[in-house]
Amino acid sequence: MIRFLAGRVAQAVLLLIVVSAGVFALAALAPGDYFAALRSDPRVDPAAIETLRTRYGLDRPVEVRYGVWLAGAVRGDFGVSLAYNMPVTELLAPRVGKSLALASAAWALGWVSALVLALGAALRPGGLIDKLTSWLVSTLLVLPELLLASVLVLVAARTGILRLGGFGLALLTLAPGVVPVLLRHARAALKEAAEATFVEAARARGIAGRRLWVMYIFPAAANPLISLFGMSFAGVLSASLVVEAVTGWPGIGPLFLDSIAGRDFYVVTVVTLLMAALLAAGNLAADAMLYALDPRLRTPQ
Amino acid sequence: MRARAGWKLAAGVLAGMYAAVLGAGYLAPYDATEQHREAPLRAPAAMQFERGRLVVADAISGRKVAVHWFSGGHLFGAEAPALYFPLGSDEFGRDQFSRILYGGRISLMAALLGAMVSLGLGLAAGLMSALGPVWLDAVLMRLGEVCLALPWLYLLLGVRAFLPLDLSPEAVFVVFVVLAGMLGWARPARLFRGLGLSLKQAGYVEASRGFGASRWYVARRHMLSELRGVVGTQGALLVPQFLLAEVTLSLFGLGINEPGVSWGTMLDVVRQPAMLAMNPWLAMPVLVLVPVFLCFQVCADAMAR
């Protein structure tokens, strides 16, 4: 177990390094830099902009910039936001909490409702809940997310029930995108587990009712759901970045989109690393849970 | 039995949709880019039947004019200089109905193409990861994590900068859809990997190694049928995603450009609440999109079964 975890942590660190290098490479690929915006001010001479670029090291080759940054990152210095002229970590710290709060709420809401509804559907296939959830999934998947967000924002503005920029609006906008995907997978997993041969065999041996669900079906359904569980938080978080920007929730979302458009690439790098780290952590947690759950992984043949 | 009928209906609707957009040249009364600057932002024309003929209000004068059928190389239309916009016009006086038809060409193709590319890559990577050696699994899955985490917008911005400017809007768009599809492999790959692993555990593959061809045949059939389920489900999720991707892409100037037209660019209006509130008919493409999504979903569900 220790070796397994140590291996995975090493993989995660490698992942983060690759991701950061990737962001730098992509940043080099995207044309224009932070100071390009100054070019639309007729009073600023392009020569002055070149000096600014030099000053911030933007004229140096990307690999040199990356090396300098990586050396700093090892020491905990993740660079400076060009726009805000302050350390990225300092800039992000107050916002990360807000994003995590929103994403966790939507994520928890998604999982709880997905599991409850999926169970309801699986207990009585073809029953009312089954039909309702299937409709819910279809409808939510079909509605363009952007449209839903616009409508919600418009309703919020017109009725004043939900405050623009408030938590409720952001959550209500984010959750409909999260629930159907989880629900769909939870339903499928429970259905598949309920139809597994060993469940059939258990039934043939006379095992039924709650024991069958608790002992046989749930653990079997958990297997695919745990993998999804690991991936899903990072997924919800990345969806929340856009939702935050649309609804005005003051998390990292608006800042991140702004930073991409503004080529404030240290901010982009750190936010991306954060996402990658969460993703890796989620997958790692999922693997650890699977390890605990599935004896095939931890015992010899 | 009901589900099967639904599937046929959905497939029929989709086929009709594809036929309609391919036949846009005949079905649409105007060209998608034809501007009628004297009649911008007109609401859908009021129509009525008079003596067995369809009569509509001219978009310019408001006077009643008769609708002509099967003339001038179009299915229907009003006689010039009168203008007939069945679903209203946009800010340049372009006919919404015609634009929806022409726009569907790009949208319907792009969505399918994008979904197919990312499904195909995801399938290959997922199964390789599940059935291949352990190191390959680790490499592919970590690579997938990189793909999920990186801000691909940068890449798309970069690629746009390197593409020649005089590429046709459609070509640029297809490049982006394919690119987006290539970037979207990681999520389906994880699911296919899970599927591959469960199939491996199920012993079909094992069995197929040790026994006669008929076993292999059974295993393959079983595997294919399970794969079909996941592919169908993923397809149902991905097609709408790619249909909407162009709206998101257009947000960053990576969508289809004028004079090109697509549902995504038409839907851009949902981001402008004031415009939408004043001219609600501009949201008409949504009325087309929603049934298309539904049909894709019903079909995918049927495939999954």
Next chain:
Amino acid sequence: MAAADLLLDVRDLRVEYANGSRAVRGVRFEIRAGEVVGLLGESGCGKTSVALAVAGLLPRGARRSGTVALSGYEGRRATVGFLFQEAGRTFHPFLSLGRQMREAARVGASGERVGRIAEEALEAVGLPAGEYAGAFPHQLSGGQLQRAQLAQVLVAEPAAIVADEPTAALDRAAEDQVLDLIEGTRGKAGVLLISHEPELLRRRAGRVMVMYGGKIVERGTAEQVFDAPRHPYTQALMACGKAGKTGGRVAEIPGQPPDPRGEQRGCSFAPRCAKRMAVCEEREPAAVDEANEVSCWAHGE
């Protein structure tokens, strides 16, 4: 035959699946106490459907008609035990063998007896509980798994055991071991042994039924069926078996097995039959029943 001996009486059994496939098209047979009845046929002939129908394990959406009557046995519970082909898939992958044995034993027992019954059952199939109760399914060999499955079945003291190709995935030594165990532990329970291998049934079954196209086309004692086959299908099967020892695959019989969804007119084997006559394609031969042991127009001439 004595009525008291009769364990399982199956009459006019028909099975139709949701996809329109009519897998079983009117089958009648009976199993008496202590008897091993073999059911021979190639894959797709409907023998598994017969097994599932007899054990009451048909999947949702399948329609069964006819009667399956179980009688005359004074065990703890009058049930039909089912041995699946792939024993590995009948065990929950996450639970230890002992745990699953106890779950099975808990049906119809309680308290300390549960553990004892479970242990005894494992001992009976040669898997001492001390050594094997803590093992997980993936740690067992195919033969051990099949024996463990037998233990699961024995826990319920079934009136009859339906064994659907129980040794198809095992090598010869394990096969004999498992089949010996079934013989040795079943007590007075009747066994319906399903296989596509004539050799196996010749060695293990008292009476044998041959199935083709959803119907039984011939039956009799093992010697009768294998040494002097009367139905052209059985004859062809025996011929292939002798020629190549291929284990009863009938690919060498020209033509294709009938489509289970299709309407059937005349004898279902007629298209592939070397002794085909005009009447074969017009009318169905009389079914196998108490009076008739072979369902063929050519028979009896």
Next chain:
Amino acid sequence: MTIMHSRAEAGTLCAGIVLFGMTSLAAGLRTPAEEVAKYQDLHGRAGGSLVVYQRAEPKTLNPLFGFDLSSREVIGLLQADLVHINRKTLEAEPALASGWKASEGGRVYTLRLRRGLHFSDGEPFTADDVVFSFGLYLDEKLNAPQRDLLVVGGEPIRVEAVDAGTVRVALSRPYAAAERLFDSIAIVPRHAVEKAYREGTADRLWPVDAKPGSVVGMGPYRLKAYVPGQSIVLERNPFYWKVDAAGQRLPYLDTIEFRFAGTEDAQLLHFVNGDAAMVSGLGARNFEYLKQEQRTRGAQLVDAGPGLEYNFLFFNLQPGAEGGDPAFRVRQGWFTQDAFRRAVSAAIDREGIVRLVYGGRAAAIWGPVSPGDRRWWDAEIPRPARSIERARQLLGSAGFHWSAEHELFDSRGNRVEFSIVTSSSNAERRQTATVIQNDLSQLGMKVEVVPLEFRAMLDRVMRAHRFDAAIFGLASGDADPNAGMNVWLSSGGMHLWNAEQTSPATDWEAEIDRLMEQQMSEMDARRRKKLFDRAQAVLAEHVPLICTVSPDILAAAKAGLENFSPAVIPPYTLWNAERLYWMTGAGEAGVSSAR
């Protein structure tokens, strides 16, 4: 020169100097004479607060390095300058300097500072602070973006203190209206900044999350609180140096709170919702919506007329652009012909753009000076109506011809096709491109419109010069020809169509260079106008910039907000923040009143 008058606003800054020898205003201060500025007819009510939603979050409060609009809007309230350009009248008016004088033919400017003023932390303001501030802006190592403004004729201006209340500014060459250069050059407190400057961290000074007390300035407000991603709250500066007619110290409003909306549409919704007290920089559609919307009935909806922004199409005339690609050289062969550009200009339906894209809230223009710039706009420039016919004649006479399918070919048989890049984030410009694309297709030209993400487009057009044609909009921060020298001069870095020429490529560019240089040194305002008119006429004749429209500045505020008077240059609505006040009973609390 220092007298200004405007009917649009109540309150006119009193000419000359008002000595205000009272110590009663700011308790605890023992300043013998505070030379405040007085608005003789301003009678407002103190109190209340104002909530404004900005499109983006301010990035910094550092006046040297904040150059995005949101930051500048906030910094504008925290800081003050020596001479200020009145956003409404576009004239320079006294600020921290109560007056100035040009001498030596425009080479030396002497500014007289107001006496007895204090920074927002209570420390006195002296000529020393002025010299120190200019030192910061001019420091080559710091390299503030505005440094360039203070480099005149290739040499930085020299600022020195004559005495505690006077500074002298020397320029290397005569420079007309040099006082305008001092606009928006914040005078920062030496006592609060010097330490950071010496340590080389002046660029890190005053980030958005700075401690409230640490940000010191001479503006009407000072920092009170900052919530990351959410809001910046400013409170009134008790030491501010302006008073109203009754001697009441400005500003009126106790607090101004900036919140961040992200998009114009969100700004609009916040206003409709009653969260925001005012909204500016509105698009025409959103403005129209406000007019229709029931809930904003009674609000002040102001169309301030065309702003200084001018939109235009231009072709890439840079020699050697696109790496000398032969296909591009063929296209450039058309672009460099006056007749081709004139034909394009003639074909463009400017009125159509005004009507369809801007809902009528823009002015069609034929030169880069908007009618909103009343002082420098040239009424004499020809404004021919759109004529496809004339465009065809121009092309025909230049050797172009049409195929049977009405496709345009040049004299060598090349099909006329090219692409126009524009910024994808600007919906109006994208729509303008759509109109132009359609117009040019009527001439038989095949045109692709390529919207590129803003920075990518700027990089492509201004750095790499890899484009055929582009649609751009420029807005100068000042209504003075000198502010646009980088665009007009052939050697200028913003001479978009062919930048940074070592010597003018054409006779007419040489002539524009000469006229612009002349007007720069011309101290007589009327003669200066004539020279600039001439330059405008030359530009209009050769159309290197095919100007299209100047959009109107549109803004709205809640009823009851007095002195709301949107200007045509930014900050459009908060330029007179110190004079804004709520009428009795109106939105006292600013936010809650709307519902």
